[in-house]
Amino acid sequence: MLEPSPLALRDARLFGFFHLVFSRFFRRHMGALRVPPWGIPQDPEGRPLIVLANHPSWWDGVAFMLLPVAFFPRRQVFIPMEAAALAKYRFMRRLGVFGIEPGPRGAVAFLRTAKEVVAAPGAMLWMNAPGRFQDVRERPVAIAPGVTRLPEIAPDATVLPLALDYVLWTERRPEMLAAFGPPLRAADLLALDRDAREARIREALTETMDRLAEEAITRDPARFTTLAAGREGMGGIYDLWRRLSAWARGRRFEPRHAHGTKSG
Template sequence: MIPANKSPLFEWVFHKFNSFFLKRHFQHIYVTGEPPLSRARSLFLVNHSTWWDPLVIFLLNRTCIRSDAYAMMSEEGVQSFPFFRRLGAFSVNQASRRDILASLHYAEERLQHEQAVWMFPQGEEQALEIRPLRFQNGASYVMDKVSNGTVVPIALYYTFQGTRKPNVYISIGTGIPFSNFVHMSRRERTTKLEDIHTSVLDDLKQQVVNGDTQHFQQLL
């Protein structure tokens, strides 16, 4: 497991570059929903369908949510783009059970230290329209180990709308206390998290398709 090596200065510099880079490739990025009142001990779960997702959620966190963020990322991704460690990324190698447990323990420690953790619970990129979302048990495992946390679904939806560049729509779901899941088994909890996220993502898609986006705020 490769730990994060956060640098506030690097985060500031990267935010300038990232904003410019996203503007070159996307028409607009929009968001709806309210961040949790407390970002400490928040576990943000994000559907994963494109290479762009980490850059979009970095922008979202930097400009809207503003958590002290750490993010679980594939070992291959961290090795290919080591600068993500400076932004709070830590690795997971899904081919090694020992490495998975080390990464989940690291996520647990971050939450215990009043920080926030971002995860892609699908474990790998999946087509945006795929159903079921096929959540893995990692988030459920972390929730077993931490008290007084909040899980927050974050849905990302990419679409073209008559422009050369695509738009990105983001929905911040309602935060749910870990205690709401305490009587569930790990598998039941994972299924419940997947159902909640599917509902948030499908509702976001329907709003975009129906043009019901007047309440969205523009991030970019």
């Protein structure tokens, strides 16, 4: 029995509600979501859009909820997920997430669904190119076999590499860093054989990841645009004491550990 189309299952109002839920969850547990100015994408309006990201963390799923709304508010995002994992979070099918079964039959079904998604006006496909968790420092960057077939089902699409990283700087909570690389034309990828196509996708994603890593090493929030900011400081009794001490001295309370830095 065929699964219902993700286009039919997706509920825009439910997606909007869970976007708020994920946003609040992010602010409770993360320091900030930051994107360098060079990593802000342009929407190739009127063309199918495929975003291919690396896969360093569980938090990638949260990034896939926040970044599409920030940069592509006129589009609906659809995301493939391992079917066994999706079975634990069936509500996510109403958010545009669809299952992928392992094996050749699963690959055929994925490409069929992906083709339906990218052909729909205003829809876009986001996926983790490695097809598995992979540390940001591991090289070469893995490219799942089905990724190289995407230009074949959407030759007029724009393909955007997306680098994701999670770092601890001077505050208690980690930073989520993201950057989009220069767009690739699916037609140009289609002109290559599959081995060369895989190499070109890997090269584009690796270059974007490396450039984002250079920004992360600076530990300078001023080099980024901040899309969302979480709580600052230690919290609890420690920050209460610091707040009272600042008040007693007639000073403004600064919750950040590194007073010389800005949130962006």
